[in-house]
Amino acid sequence: MKGPLAVALLGTVAFALLPYIVPAYYVGLMIPFFGYAIALLGFNLLFGYTGLLSFGHAMFLGIGAYGAAVMTGLGFKSFELMLVVVILASVAIALPIGLLCVRYVGIFFGMLTLAFGMLFHSFLFKFYYVTGGDSGTRVARMKILGLEFAKYNKIEFLAGPFYYYCLGLLIIGGFLMWRIVHSPFGLHLRTIRDNARKAEYLGVHVHRFRLAAFVISAAFGAVGGAILGFRVGLADPELVYWTQSGQLVFMAVLGGFANFFGPIVGALSYILLQDQLQSLTQYWRFVLGAILALIVIAFPQGIAGLAVQLKRLVAGRPA
């Protein structure tokens, strides 16, 4: 258990020092990283640990972002209160959808979640008065921990207090998820992933546990989505489009879904890669696609898996 704790501590220290080392632009870039990383912790409980690949997970990002917009629209300015509300909303929406979806596995589960994601997307598009249609709806500035930080402009706020606030959220989310996957509950999820039929005969409530994983992953998605929406200041239907769900899958595979830290590594790598490639070429999607193909073929364990292999190689052959 020493290894993962060391990785977590090292990562925390590195991110805590980051604003003092790199230009403000890159600090700002870390906000979407935090949002995606938290969402992916949840996504991977479903994918890496329970064996269910959702193609509609961006729906929950949307619930977070639109929840933030609705809350600020109603005049509530507390980020924490908003988080509680979007978590409850995502749970309320994930329960009925999950009930339908968890009866299926593999491609059928994927297609059903994709369908619900698309439904939600068209709902956002059509119900103009509630959602602002294709132009989205504004997410106003909020207080964190009851503090206004009025002397900071939005950019400074994002790169300063909000950066550390999100880092804190990621640490809390990461700790919670670590406990979940290493609990008796988490063990039963992994038996479902490996062999659902055998699991049933060992007393595992397969459907109920898949549903629980789905709901927990939705809550993490909503928190991530709230961060993403707040950063841009806009809840926008693009955030819910199926390509966004695909992007979550991409990040998980890039980082390595078999490793606890894989999705976090994936989110970071994706954000940095996308940023660099976009400034280099307008064909950045092409390059990203090629990288994904390469990863799937050559390193199916992703970047985190590659790191573990390298570590073993070094440890196995002392100089």
Next chain:
Amino acid sequence: MTVLLETRNVSKSYGEFRALDQVTMAVREGELVSVVGPNGAGKTTLVNLLTGLLEPTAGEVLFRGNNIAGVGPVALADHGLARAFQLIQIFPQLTVRETIAAAVVSRQKKRWRILARLSSDAGIDARVAEVADIFGLGPRLDTVAAALSQGEKKLLDVASAFALDPQVILLDEPTSGVSTSDKHGIMKTLIAAAKRAGVKAIVLVEHDMDLVAAYSHRIIALSEGQVLADLPPDRFFADTHLIETVIGRRRGH
């Protein structure tokens, strides 16, 4: 002796086809009952009914007096009835420890402990070590199931079912895929383990008449969905006509 598991006039039809017809049988405390019969006799259907996977078209399936028809595997595990499959069923990515712990978690009703640390639960740990020991898997606790030998996988499969503390265990051809020389070894391990684990009765579905003869207290022969015989081994094997039917002369020969 108390009856643990029984069927009363159970029939199961798939459309026109009657897989089981008015089957009445009972498994009592302390017994090892073998279910034999040619392919298509209805053994699998009977096993699936006994384990609550299928609902009978007519009749009752009782486990310690409770109707378990169609209750499903999870409820059955809670009742105290476990099943090991003919084809080896393991969790490829889980270690031996985790595989057995999964059953112990169910047994100790700790499955909803979402934030508890599995590794620091002494109650689970102790039971896992105990079960692993019974099956000689103690030294392999931290080995991933996929890396075990075929024989060890079979033992792990059964060990995880035993970890549920079942009163009755249903073994579906437990020695299939195991070499002839190992068959008796595995059977002896299983029966000894069952005794140590406090299992009160075993239902064995088996093709191999050697094993059936050596270990059964009673033999139930099925043919075309009906109970053909329900006899102790000495009387069963004295009836050559019966044995011919059960071993199954292929049609057209």
